[in-house]
Structure formats: structure tokens, C-alpha cells
């Protein structure tokens with residue numbers, strides 16, 4: 391008990407130091423940290439973090455990355471490398487199909503903005519993005535769609551391509567690997583323990599921000615909404631006026647990006663306004679924080695602006711998975727975060743699903 395309390399005050403002290411740093415001088419990052427999160431996954435259920443110096447170190451590394459960079463690479467995450475590679479490989483195969491074939495799963499309002507969109511169809515700040523993609527959002531097909539959302543614009547069922555034939559099963563397996571209850575043969579966890587990657591990282595963030603592991607469970611993110619994008623970026627033709635994906639922040643809690651190896655394209659904006667490359671680090675996910683963490687942390691964690699420029703001769707694939715709050719979560723600054731940031735809420739409260747819907751409807755002309 392005593393021990394737990396001293397860790398807690400240690401976390402609070404760091405929070406205050408971090409905040410001072412933020413207000414005194416904006417330090418600018420020049421690289422993105424790599425964090426081995428395996429200590430977070432070692433325990434069967436919730437890690438007893440207060441008692442383990444390794445988990446404490448990881449929590450601190452994640453906290454520092456969220457405060458100073460908004461991006462980090464994770465390794466030791468337990469998702470098999472083969473599976474990460476296979477998903478991107480199948481995406482490459484899909485994008486080489488004819489437009490007619492790809493349009494069999496064309497995105498529309500009827501599918502709740504799920505499905506295939508051709509190059510230029512996604513728009514960021516009014517400008518067409520030079521990527522094609524299949525967007526998947528948590529399926530709400532009438533059965534499990536909450537009654538209050540029945541006429542909702544994001545109501546719909548995912549559209550899965552028939553070719554390549556293994557696309558759907560492999561992506562489904564991948565989704566369960568990143569989000570829940572997965573333990574494949576090369577997974578680091580023994581004995582069918584759930585991985586819950588997004589949730590484990592959120593538990594670490596919860597400990598850093600509030601001193602307890604479950605601040606984002608229950609009505610905040612206990613039934614997390616998710617999005618999954620399979621994106622293809624052709625090499626840019628008009629390099630000066632085109633962008634693979636315009637600068638933006640992500641909408642929710644955490645994004646886990648699985649990107650092609652050996653090709654640099656993702657750029658992250660630092661506090662000085664310089665673009666820092668998020669070069670691929672084989673076997674890792676690039677993780678970044680979204681708009682909802684800005685509000686919950688009252689600005690301690692700011693989502694970092696990023697963009698994609700495929701200024702290469704090769705076609706690039708990336709596969710982001712978005713781990714989000716509950717669709718109906720009311721997001722407002724946490725008391726413990728307000729206490730270390732001057733006592734006032736710096737951001738208006740939002741309902742996550744409303745924020746997401748506005749963003750999605752703005753992404754298509």
C-alpha cells in the first residue's frame with residue numbers, strides 16, 4: 391500500500407515537471423523513440439505495475455513520448471511479424487487489381503462510409519489525398535448497432551474484397567491480434583492470454599495520467615470503437631503540389647500503424663514546425679495519440695500533426711488500426727490532469743462518436 395502510494399506521487403511529480411517544461415520552453419523533438427512494451431504484456435491480467443520496475447520504466451517511457459513527441463514505435467508487442475507482413479502483402483495484391491474489380495466494394499454513404507475509395511477521393515482540408523484505401527469501421531449491421539444510432543450516417547457493414555481470397559480471413563485474424571484475445575503460435579504470451587494491445591497501452595497511459603490502470607475502461611473506452619484502413623500510396627507524380635495524405639491529427643485514442651519496410655513516407659511535425667521522418671523500423675508499429683487524449687489529458691498529451699509524402703519510386707502500403715473511445719463516450723478533461731494544468735478545462739467536452747462522424751463526413755466530397 392505504502393509502496394503503491396510512493397509510485398503514485400512519483401508519477402504526479404513527473405507530471406508537474408513535464409508541465410513546467412511545457413510552459414517554460416517548447417522543446418522540439420528530432421527523433422521518435424522506440425519502446426519495448428513487452429513488460430506490459432507479461433502478466434496474465436492487469437499488470438501489477440506498482441511492484442515491477444520494468445513496467446514502471448515502460449510507463450514512464452510512454453508518458454514521456456506522449457508528452458514530448460506524440461509518436462513512438464512499439465516493439466515487443468506480441469503481434470507475429472509474419473502476420474504484419476502478410477496483411478501488407480495482401481494489400482499490395484488488392485491494389486494491383488483493375489478499378490472495376492476494386493469498385494465491387496466501392497465506398498458509399500449506404501455502407502456507412504466503409505469500403506474502397508480510389509486515389510484522390512479522400513480529402514484533407516479540401517485537398518485530394520494521393521492514396522487509395524479500403525476503410526473498415528466497427529460493424530454495426532442492425533443487430534448490435536445500439537438503438538440510439540439506428541439512422542446514424544456511420545451505420546453499416548464492412549465491405550470485404552473477394553480477391554485476394556485470403557484478404558478477409560487474414561485481416562480478421564490481424565484485427566483480433568491487435569485488439570483482443572489473440573494468442574497465436576509466435577505470440578509472446580503463453581496459454582491463450584489475451585493481448586489487447588491497445589488496451590494495454592491505454593492502461594499504461596492511465597497509470598501515468600491518473601495513478602490507476604483503469605481510467606479508460608467502462609464508459610470511457612471499455613467498449614472501444616475501432617477503425618482500420620488499408621492504404622496504398624502510388625509514387626507522387628507532381629511532387630510539389632501533391633501529398634499522399636495531407637497534414638492532420640488522428641481522431642481518437644491510439645493509432646497503430648503497420649507500414650511497408652524500406653520506404654520512407656510518413657512525416658511528423660515537431661514543435662519547431664519541422665518535418666521528422668517516421669522511417670520504418672521493421673517489426674514495430676508506429677503508435678500515435680489522437681484528439682481524444684488531448685481532451686482527456688487537458689493538453690498534457692497533444693496529438694502530433696503528421697502527413698504522408700510518397701516521394702519514392704515504389705508503391706507504398708500502410709495499414710493503420712485506430713483504437714478509439716466508446717462511440718458514445720463523453721470526453722472531458724480528467725480531474726487529475728486538470729490539477730496539474732492550472733485547474734481549468736482547456737478544451738470543450740465532446741462526444742467521441744460525434745467528433746468522428748464530423749471528421750468522416752468531411753473526408754469525402
Ligand SMILES: N=C(N)NCCCC[C@H](N)C(=O)O
Pocket residue numbers: 512513514515519617635636638639640641712749752753
Ligand atoms: N481515421 C483517421 N484518422 N483517418 C485519417 C485520414 C486522413 C486524414 C483525413 N482525410 C482528414 O482530413 O482527417
Ligand SMILES: O=C(O)CCC(=O)C(=O)O
Pocket residue numbers: 619621635640647649656696697698708709710
Ligand atoms: O500511412 C501512414 O503512414 C499514416 C496514415 C495516416 O496518418 C492515417 O490514415 O491517419
Ligand SMILES: [Fe+2]
Pocket residue numbers: 638639640645696
Ligand atoms: Fe493519421
